[in-house]
Amino acid sequence: MDLLSELRDVVPGDRIVADPEELERHGGGIFTYHAPRQPDAVVCPENRDEVAEVLRFANENGVPIVPFGEGSSLEAHTIPVHGGISLDLGRMDAIVEVRPDDFVVRVQPGVTHERLNAKIKEHGLFFPVDPGWDASLGGMAGTNASGTNAVRYGAMRDQVLDLEVVLADGTVMRTGGMSMKSSAGYHLTGLFVGSEGTLGVFTELTLRLYPVPEKVLAARAVFPGIEEAGRAAVAMIRSGMQIGRVELVDARTVEAVNAYKGTDYAVAPTLFLEFSGSEAGVESDVDQARAISSAEGCKGFEFEADEAARERLWEARHEAGLAITRLNPDKKPMTTDVCVPISYLPDALARARETIAGHGFDGAILGHVGDGNYHAVFPVDVGDPEEMGRAEEVMGRIVRYALERGGTCTGEHGIGSGKTGHLREEHGDSLPFMRGIKRLADPNGVMNPGKVFAEEPWPAPG
Amino acid sequence: MDLLSELRDVVPGDRIVADPEELERHGGGIFTYHAPRQPDAVVCPENRDEVAEVLRFANENGVPIVPFGEGSSLEAHTIPVHGGISLDLGRMDAIVEVRPDDFVVRVQPGVTHERLNAKIKEHGLFFPVDPGWDASLGGMAGTNASGTNAVRYGAMRDQVLDLEVVLADGTVMRTGGMSMKSSAGYHLTGLFVGSEGTLGVFTELTLRLYPVPEKVLAARAVFPGIEEAGRAAVAMIRSGMQIGRVELVDARTVEAVNAYKGTDYAVAPTLFLEFSGSEAGVESDVDQARAISSAEGCKGFEFEADEAARERLWEARHEAGLAITRLNPDKKPMTTDVCVPISYLPDALARARETIAGHGFDGAILGHVGDGNYHAVFPVDVGDPEEMGRAEEVMGRIVRYALERGGTCTGEHGIGSGKTGHLREEHGDSLPFMRGIKRLADPNGVMNPGKVFAEEPWPAPG
Incomplete structure (x- = not known):
């Protein structure tokens, strides 16, 4: 199959980007140590119907679809590890409706959190979720991102009231509404937030806003x-x-x-x-x-x-x-993201520092400690297998410490393709149920394959 | 099949309750206008393994299972509309572990919120979710209950960090952990909270606690x-x-x-x-x-x-x-539970009052208005079809007003068997996906049949 020419029957030609620089940008990641892999095509849909058309095409032809926002994931979420289409949502960047009196905004997935905040400032409102990079809100919902304000306002999942989602077969559904709470049916909004592009593509998000404090x-x-x-x-x-x-x-x-x-x-x-x-x-x-x-x-x-x-x-x-990364410009940053029950935090920090130093890394520790979430960042030489082995050992020890105390392997960065083994350690007993949901949303396994459940072979078994 | 004698092979005999008063209590509801229907048996398991045994038995034999806490649901959640087993979790009422330094408690589902609060008071902590009745925490998680504190602390879903769930086939899994946030895999905790006993039975809950304010x-x-x-x-x-x-x-x-x-x-x-x-x-x-x-x-x-x-x-x-109900002791209370985007609240209240009066009911209006959630309560004569028709009309108008403005048909009481039509109006496009999840968790349809998706025939089609 000639993917590019087939795609020209699916969406207008100017949605398809094939220049080498863009392919390279969509095959790596700003903050990730994971190996790059270029997509076979980059498609930039301009509306929901185009997203649905591309997904339907990919689903019927067994082509992987990898949603792409700003490419700032730390865990290779946007790297097309099995090739296929990088679905760049950057052109869907409209702030659809600001409803200041309801503390609600509707946005397309390509809007970034800084742009949203610039827009709503005039209403005396702000949106609290602030990962370090100016990430897209669609991507932030994909990984259940948080940041420095989470201790007070919660993570991304706490802010998303409604999603318009396109499933692999092109079905469109809305998961929530505009009221502050609801007990109407299963909570699909919370399920899709954090699903890392493996269940569907978000084409619109309804988010909570907050008054700027006095x-x-x-x-x-x-x-x-x-x-x-x-x-x-x-x-x-x-x-x-x-x-x-x-x-x-x-x-x-x-x-x-x-x-x-x-x-x-x-x-x-x-x-x-x-x-x-x-x-x-x-x-x-x-x-x-x-x-x-x-x-x-x-x-x-x-x-x-x-x-x-x-x-x-x-x-x-x-x-x-970014600053830590610059200390070692020839290396790539490996970043842990555990979250521990709060009483263990001081001990966890001390042990992490010992573990990093004991394995010969020049590491830094920082984090959103109010909710027990901290990061150890240590630059690694991805070309050196011995060093990478040591780095994985450090990561594994820090994760194990957290899991043994009821914590989690990822507080905000998600699983991607980097932590699938840790997810199995943490949630082995509920993983079959997660896989069942994956099959329900995406029976052909075309949605971001290799993420969350990495050991999947590709193409997915029929 | 002689259900009672079969059950005696599944659990110790003293777990099975068959006296008429208990059958009656498990067939009605303190606050509900819905028609009672007695279960064929009441089973009171004393631990997780007994729950799993009962579920496995019911699943293999196509016997409905209806989880029961305190029976205070307003929407008939605990009424076995298709008969079967009322699974009373009242004996599983241990406060398993209080971890004051982590702001976390582990409880069995039969613990009520007032008992929990009495226990943790000594640590200077409290649990905020407070429906009017002293409901069980398992039941409260089942409907995503909230109450007067939700405007500050959120609803039940915001408090549950982890669930131990038994699925219909007896599989046991945990959905979360003890850390304040996580991005590890699909958010099953939030999915099971609010699933109204249709996906599985909770045998343990890990909940957030808060410091008592100065x-x-x-x-x-x-x-x-x-x-x-x-x-x-x-x-x-x-x-x-x-x-x-x-x-x-x-x-x-x-x-x-x-x-x-x-x-x-x-x-x-x-x-x-x-x-x-x-x-x-x-x-x-x-x-x-x-x-x-x-x-x-x-x-x-x-x-x-x-x-x-x-x-x-x-x-x-x-x-x-309860006080409103006492004004008309011969009638049963019908209660709306819509939640609207906050800017519509004053108009919604005025319209609701007009609608109730205009239909000849002696109604009262009250609610958690800080999050846009209010209740209209009007006593109805369930034996009078004309009056019931008028009552449904009032309910329908109030719900439609909310849905047309982006609100929800239920802010905290859940769907049960009373609002399945309203759920279809609100989430018709995502209902097939919800049904898919239902089939995944409960392929034989034995978990609380007739709730959430009421139009299901029983027995479920194979």
């Missing part, structure tokens, strides 16, 4: 060690205070950030904090956070003086992953 | 009309203040409550409010709420003086449904 204050609290910082974070959560953000960066991360962003933050384990709410509420939260930090030996608790300094702080945090 | 303050704000009360509620939500509870009760509800509880609340549309957080935060929230209420013509804003008065207020609110 008062926002950011601060940095510097600690003698990573465990003290972790303990302070846990104590803040336990106190019941309304903390907005509580992010841990270790000394190595601060070093990387200072080098990359030109900041001069103290090179030591630090909590980046944000308090928000009413003027009076924030004041009382700050007092409490400062007292908790002091009790853990805090060596400095500094406020960001103005909005510019606050923005610089969060920009630095969001680009920390 | 300061809690309750108040009543009285308004000239129901629309003004609704508008004030919406304005409080829009302000971004950290409101704890915002409950609407109309004049008829207050009247019923005063009669039933001996209170002397002003007989007028009223918001029952609760503010919680830090001392300073609460003070500032109260000021804001008072100003908002004044702007809507509030005729009186009164604080509950002490903890006893506050408890009395919430007890009155929780028993409002």
Whole structure:
């Protein structure tokens, strides 16, 4: 089959992109250590019906379909490991309807979270989910992304009220509605969020919005060690205070950030904090956070003086992953993403640091510690099998620590093709049920094959 | 088949209950207008393995299984409309493990929310989901119940981190873990919460707990009309203040409550409010709420003086449904449960009141208006077909109003056998996918047949 010429019968010719640069861009990933593999074609549909046509074609002809947003997945979600079509949703980037009085917005999947926020600012509203990169909202729903605001507002799954989904055979359905809660039938919205492109393609999302708090204050609290910082974070959560953000960066991360962003933050384990709410509420939260930090030996608790300094702080945090990567430009970043029950966090951080150092890696540790989610980032030489073996060993130990304590192998990045073995360790008993759902949505196995359930042979057995 | 004697080969004899009173109790419902139908047997398993044995037996022999907690469903969830076994989980009522430092508890399904709260109080923690009746946590997970705290803490689905589920064929699986978030595979926990006993039986639940706020303050704000009360509620939500509870009760509800509880609340549309957080935060929230209420013509804003008065207020609110029912002891209560996008709430309330009165019913309106969810309760004579027809017409109009504006036919009570037609109106396009999931979990259709998808014939077609 000549895929490109067949596709020209399915969608208008200008939807099909075949130039080498674009094929290369759709075959790799900005943040991933996984091996690239180019798609056979890149298709850029401009509306839902075109998505349905492409899926119907792919489903009938056994061609893999890999949804693509901004390509910022860490776990190879957008890499077409079995070839086929990279379905780039970048042209479907309309903000369809803002309903400020309902705290709701309808967007197409290609809209990024920063663009959405720029648009809704005028209404005094914001959208809280903020992965480091300016990812597409469709992709963020695909992996159930979260970020620094999750401790207060929840992850992507908590924000999606409704999805328009196209299944492999071209069937279109809506999964939810516009009300804040519902008990009407099975919760398909929550099922499709986090399904990593393996069940269908999102062509529209309805998302919750929130009022911008009256008062926002950011601060940095510097600690003698990573465990003290972790303990302070846990104590803040336990106190019941309304903390907005509580992010841990270790000394190595601060070093990387200072080098990359030109900041001069103290090179030591630090909590980046944000308090928000009413003027009076924030004041009382700050007092409490400062007292908790002091009790853990805090060596400095500094406020960001103005909005510019606050923005610089969060920009630095969001680009920390990139900054760490730049420390070793010839290597690729491997990133763990475990989430542990909160009481284990200080111990988990200390053990992770030992494990990384003990295996000879130049690692950094950072994370959204308020919900027990942290990342260890260590640059690896993907061409060196011995080093990759050691890296997998580190990843495996960190994951096992989390699983043995009731935690998860991924708090926000998803399974992709990198953690399928860990998913089996974590959810072996419910994996057959997940596979059943996969077969229900995608009987021919064309939707992002090799992700979530990687051991699938391709083509899928009939 | 002699069901009772066959069951004695499956579980120890004392698990099987056959006395007439118990059969009757398991065939009706405390709050439901739906016709009773007795089960052929009541089985009270004492552990997971017994649940699995009973399910395996039922699945092989085509016997319906209807999970039963406290029997407080409003939509006939626990009525065995096709006969079979009422699986009473009341003996599985252990609080398995409290982990205060992780804000997590593991419970068996028969534990009620009040018993859980009594147990965890000593740790300074509480569980927020509070339907009016002291329902079982298993049943609450089954319908994705919520209550007065949902506007701040979310519904049941937001609290369940993990389920141990037994499928129809006796397979046992766990769906989640103990960490606050996860992106590991498909979100089965959220799928099973709200599945109304049609996909499997929960034998253990892991739930989130929350620190008791430093300061809690309750108040009543009285308004000239129901629309003004609704508008004030919406304005409080829009302000971004950290409101704890915002409950609407109309004049008829207050009247019923005063009669039933001996209170002397002003007989007028009223918001029952609760503010919680830090001392300073609460003070500032109260000021804001008072100003908002004044702007809507509030005729009186009164604080509950002490903890006893506050408890009395919430007890009155929780028993409002019962109080309304007592006004017409010879009738049964029909209760709508729509949830609308918040901007439509004031209009929805006004229209609902008109619709009820226009159809000659003595109805009351109340609800969790902070998330757009309200109930119209009107006592009906189930033996009078003409009256039942009018009641269905009222229900239909109220639901249609909600659906046309992006709302849902049920915010917290579920579909049961009462709203299957409304579910089809709301989610007709995704219903085939829901049915596919049903077949996957329960291919022989023995799990709570006639619920969610009521038009199913029984026995299910092979």
